[in-house]
Amino acid sequence: MEQFYLKNISKYHSLVDALDPCPKPRISKGMPGPNMVVSARIRPLSENERLPSATFPRSSQKNVVDVHDLCNHPRGAPILRSNDYQVDRLFHPKSTTEEIYEDLVADLVPFAWNGGIGTLFAYGQTGSGKTFTVNRLEELVADTLMNGNLEGEREIYMTIIDLAGNAAFDLLSDRKPISLLEDSLGITQMVGAVEHPVLDMEDMRALIERATSFRRTAPTLKNPASSRSHAICRIRIWNRADGSDGLLYLIDLAGSEGARDVAAHGADRMREARQINISLSVLKDCIRGKAEADTATSLKGEKLGQKLPHVPFRQSALTRVLKHVFDPAGARACRTVVIACVNPSLADVGPTKNTLRFAEMLRVPGPATNETSADRKSAIQWTNTQLREWIRANCGTPAILDSVVAPRESGAQLFNLSGAEIEYRCRKCPGVRLEQAKAFRSMLWQMYISS
Numbered sequence: 001m002e003q004f005y006l007k008n009i010s011k012y013h014s015l016v017d018a019l020d021p022c023p024k025p026r027i028s029k030g031m032p033g034p035n036m037v038v039s040a041r042i043r044p045l046s047e048n049e050r051l052p053s054a055t056f057p058r059s060s061q062k063n064v065v066d067v068h069d070l071c072n073h074p075r076g077a078p079i080l081r082s083n084d085y086q087v088d089r090l091f092h093p094k095s096t097t098e099e100i101y102e103d104l105v106a107d108l109v110p111f112a113w114n115g116g117i118g119t120l121f122a123y124g125q126t127g128s129g130k131t132f133t134v135n136r137l138e139e140l141v142a143d144t145l146m147n148g149n150l151e152g153e154r155e156i157y158m159t160i161i162d163l164a165g166n167a168a169f170d171l172l173s174d175r176k177p178i179s180l181l182e183d184s185l186g187i188t189q190m191v192g193a194v195e196h197p198v199l200d201m202e203d204m205r206a207l208i209e210r211a212t213s214f215r216r217t218a219p220t221l222k223n224p225a226s227s228r229s230h231a232i233c234r235i236r237i238w239n240r241a242d243g244s245d246g247l248l249y250l251i252d253l254a255g256s257e258g259a260r261d262v263a264a265h266g267a268d269r270m271r272e273a274r275q276i277n278i279s280l281s282v283l284k285d286c287i288r289g290k291a292e293a294d295t296a297t298s299l300k301g302e303k304l305g306q307k308l309p310h311v312p313f314r315q316s317a318l319t320r321v322l323k324h325v326f327d328p329a330g331a332r333a334c335r336t337v338v339i340a341c342v343n344p345s346l347a348d349v350g351p352t353k354n355t356l357r358f359a360e361m362l363r364v365p366g367p368a369t370n371e372t373s374a375d376r377k378s379a380i381q382w383t384n385t386q387l388r389e390w391i392r393a394n395c396g397t398p399a400i401l402d403s404v405v406a407p408r409e410s411g412a413q414l415f416n417l418s419g420a421e422i423e424y425r426c427r428k429c430p431g432v433r434l435e436q437a438k439a440f441r442s443m444l445w446q447m448y449i450s451s
């Protein structure tokens with residue numbers, strides 16, 4: 001596939017350049033949950049990536065990103081296929097982890113300090129920057145916890161484990177296997193994992209470094225040191241005065257890999273990739289189910305007696321450990337931050353779309369509107385005059401004449417942008433280069449697909 005992109009790189013640039021710089025605003029399908037923020041971080045392209053970026057944060061609409069892919073067309077030149085995605089917060093390649101911390105994570109620390117459960121997940125395709133992001137966020141969290149600015153006396157304990165399939169290991173005890181067992185109160189206990197008291201910043205840094213050195217990594221096609229397990233850093237903040245504790249979970253999930261990326265691996269690695277993908281799928285169902293449960297609760301204002309959405313947290317070791325985060329019957333206050341990490345390269349465009357689609361699905365569905373399919377249809381219908389004006393403004397140079405690319409006059413006054421209702425006779429137009437005509441045709445087609 002990379003060869004196909006490399007061969008058509010100039011075509012890709014010309015198609016992207018020909019796009020409308022102000023696409024019509026995206027109508028959001030979801031909204032932020034009351035206790036959850038879903039964000040996306042686009043990492044910068046690295047020096048050894050040969051293909052251009054396929055992700056374009058939209059300047060005219062906040063937190064919306066356009067992803068343009070180049071696809072083979074069975075009859076003719078490759079065409080551009082575009083998708084757009086919306087998240088609650090979007091971080092551009094130039095954003096720093098410090099900015100992400102201030103915007104998303106800084107609030108979780110005092111929340112956990114005062115007895116809440118704050119959870120951060122970094123999710124994304126292998127090589128997209130999850131470990132890079134979570135490692136720095138852990139240091140920034142440690143700074144805030146240890147700088148003495150938070151009110152009150154607390155004791156801090158740290159546990160770092162990793163989960164590979166259904167097996168769990170203690171990263172602070174030389175990767176010793178541990179068991180995940182449910183106690184009589186229904187709480188999942190990490191039996192055998194050591195909880196380390198943390199007295200100062202140096203202690204915390206040393207523990208984080210030690211855990212990193214024991215993390216299970218293996219090369220993948222996209223990342224020479226890919227994390228092949230989910231790392232869970234749990235910080236327990238104990239208030240000796242009243243015996244309560246707050247929890248902070250920082251979770252660097254294993255990289256998801258598509259079927260194409262794992263094809264070169266042996267049977268063990270394929271099994272491992274399958275387990276990772278299954279646990280990520282269960283996680284998605286749990287985060288979404290919990291967000292829906294939270295929304296239902298906050299809208300109805302009460303918990304008792306109402307039927308809450310099913311949250312399948314028992315289906316994987318990862319979500320069993322985080323049961324108290326997902327259990328809709330749980331009484332503890334929780335806040336969740338999801339960072340979908342994205343590699344912008346055109347070579348990674350498929351996984352990028354999956355990651356962003358996943359992120360969008362985690363947002364709670366927006367309130368039902370009264371919009372009918374007839375309303376939606378009329379929204380993309382223009383009069384012939386409007387359509388002609390649009391063609392004139394967008395066809396590039398030399399101009400494509402109305403008589404060449406024109407809406408078919410069929411007696412009806414309104415036309416939509418479907419291939420069936422616009423006549424493309426670009427190839428026969430004297431003075432119009434074939435390339436330009438094809439680009440224009442694919443642009444019309446693109447508008448039709450995305451409308």
Ligand SMILES: Nc1ncnc2c1ncn2[C@@H]1O[C@H](COP(=O)(O)OP(=O)(O)OP(=O)(O)O)[C@@H](O)[C@H]1O
Nearest residue numbers: 043044126127128129130131132223226227254255
């Ligand atoms: N925001 C960024 N700025 C600069 N470099 C980055 C950024 N994010 C990631 N990188 C670089 O990209 C490479 C891959 O990052 P990282 O190992 O964090 O990916 P990952 O998503 O954790 O991958 P895997 O799931 O395979 O472990 C690393 O070399 C890292 O330094």
